[in-house]
Amino acid sequence: xILIGRNLSPFVRRTAAALNLLGLxxxxxxxxxxxxxxxxxxxxxxxxxxxxxxxxxxVLVDSAAILDALDDLAGPDRALVPxxxxxxxxxxxxxxxxxxxxxxxxxxxxxxxRPEALRWADNLAKQIGQAQAGFxxxxxxxESGGWLCGEAPTLADLTAVARLDFxxxxxxxxxxxxxxxxxxxxxxxxxxxxxxxxxxxx
Numbered sequence: 001x002i003l004i005g006r007n008l009s010p011f012v013r014r015t016a017a018a019l020n021l022l023g024l025x026x027x028x029x030x031x032x033x034x035x036x037x038x039x040x041x042x043x044x045x046x047x048x049x050x051x052x053x054x055x056x057x058x059v060l061v062d063s064a065a066i067l068d069a070l071d072d073l074a075g076p077d078r079a080l081v082p083x084x085x086x087x088x089x090x091x092x093x094x095x096x097x098x099x100x101x102x103x104x105x106x107x108x109x110x111x112x113x114r115p116e117a118l119r120w121a122d123n124l125a126k127q128i129g130q131a132q133a134g135f136x137x138x139x140x141x142x143e144s145g146g147w148l149c150g151e152a153p154t155l156a157d158l159t160a161v162a163r164l165d166f167x168x169x170x171x172x173x174x175x176x177x178x179x180x181x182x183x184x185x186x187x188x189x190x191x192x193x194x195x196x197x198x199x200x201x202x
Contacts (some may be wrong), residue, residue: 004040005049006030008169008200010102010162011063012050017158018067020194022074026052067155080155090149094141094156101134102163109170128174135164135179142181153189161189165199 005012071079108127
């Protein structure tokens with residue numbers, strides 16, 4: 001399999017970490033949406049990452065669809081999202097909080113990059129507040145000192161870790177020292193080779 005995209009994107013990164021945790025072999029083409037737009041569109045006409053080229057040549061796009069396919073390949077005993085019941089709902093809820101927080105981080109980042117005269121301060125504050133609220137909810141889940149939803153890392157953990165690291169890169173003041181339990185979980189996760197090896201290095 002071939003993973004398209006670089007790990008600065010938290011969507012690419014959680015996919016790479018999932019491939020590692022599931023023991024699925026792949027190579028990576030660390031294309032940037034800025035510098036390699038033409039190459040990326042040859043895999044995804046939307047020009048977005050990640051894309052995953054399967055062994056038979058099929059190309060999957062969007063990290064949610066890719067991760068669902070990876071769970072299917074790994075089988076129910078190793079899947080990163082439980083197959084059903086309360087355990088599945090818990091992982092999906094935590095994953096949705098982490099994904100929503102990321103969407104707000106991205107929106108705040110782009111708003112912050114506008115020329116100051118064109119910047120919408122109220123919108124920037126709203127986006128930052130929503131992102132922080134999502135991280136605060138995850139921080140509460142992490143207070144147990146274990147993983148977010150059980151005794152082993154799930155998709156929720158991969159998403160949360162990738163998102164918090166991403167926020168620290170693009171908007172370092174957004175999360176700085178505000179979420180100690182979530183930060184501790186991030187550190188435990190990054191200590192695992194499968195996850196830490198995917199951390200973005202500028």
